[in-house]
């Protein structure tokens with residue numbers, strides 16, 4: 001806000017005792033004139049200030065009303081199809097209903113065809129939403145050529161084999177399936193504790209098949225506005241079609257595919273709608289196409305049966321924490337670029353790390369390296385691994401065996 005200019009100076013009346021009566025009278029008259037002019041100026045300023053107060057009050061009222069509308073009604077998301085003299089045609093996300101509606105005068109100038117907007121129960125446009133491409137870009141991770149390879153994954157050879165069979169073969173040899181006359185599994189669900197390599201697996205498949213890797217976190221699909229989650233699901237599949245061949249990876253699928261709860265809040269209904277959209281998209285696509293879909297969860301126990309039906313996520317692959325041999329293999333992978341001292345035996349180190357996930361082992365290797373650096377060494381010793389293990393236990397970043405995630 002601009003600062004108001006300083007107030008006019010108060011005129012002073014200086015009467016000299018030596019003055020004649022005539023001079024006094026004239027000085028008083030002068031003073032009176034100056035007082036009047038200052039008074040006039042102050043009155044003008046006062047009027048201006050009153051006007052400003054009124055206009056600010058109006059603005060506050062408007063904002064209050066807007067706030068109330070935003071708070072009191074649920075908002076739906078729609079896209080502006082067309083503007084005409086009769087109003088604005090919008091298409092609601094979720095149900096694709098087209099409606100002729102109005103724009104609030106405040107947004108009159110701003111709304112244009114193609115914009116994403118929030119509408120209230122009476123379809124009136126309330127807010128202009130941020131650019132859709134932004135929302136898309138924020139919600140999805142797109143990697144045209146992920147760098148992870150199968151060689152980077154340790155301890156879960158059987159799971160790697162199963163994923164390759166379920167995802168890679170249909171992408172690389174769709175004719176085989178056609179000739180044999182079977183449909184490949186539609187979607188693959190990886191389940192198991194965090195940090196066991198589920199994301200890596202999906203990336204490695206995309207890498208090996210030269211497919212684009214598109215990741216969406218289930219939590220990103222749980223959106224504030226009605227219709228937004230299902231719209232993102234549609235965007236996700238559209239993007240995959242544009243980028244074929246593609247591997248869609250939906251992490252934390254439990255966020256949108258949990259068992260129905262008894263509560264009937266609008267938030268739950270919205271999550272349900274998003275899940276239905278996901279199932280629709282999956283039902284609607286050709287299993288032998290160039291898009292494969294992999295989902296992951298740490299909470300298998302929470303999942304709604306509907307997503308596990310045939311034709312949906314019908315290949316379930318458990319990705320557990322590695323056993324001792326698996327841990328040694330993972331340690332070998334994460335230390336292959338490190339200079340290990342002669343006294344380091346990864347099998348021996350790994351034997352003592354019951355309960356460690358792949359991600360924990362990656363942290364252990366990094367921590368051990370840090371101890372060497374702190375000591376001014378470039379080679380990493382057995383002692384460094386022991387110190388790293390102690391530090392991780394202190395940081396509490398490693399799950400205690402026996403307190404594994406439920407899945």
Ligand SMILES: Nc1ncnc2c1ncn2[C@@H]1O[C@H](COP(=O)(O)OP(=O)(O)OP(=O)(O)O)[C@@H](O)[C@H]1O
Nearest residue numbers: 152153154194195196197198199200330358359362
């Ligand atoms: N089996 C593994 N082999 C090698 N490294 C692994 C393995 N599992 C995990 N890691 C390491 O842990 C990191 C995280 O793994 P990843 O993101 O694949 O786990 P996730 O199972 O998808 O976990 P979350 O459930 O938390 O998403 C990897 O970048 C890698 O450094």
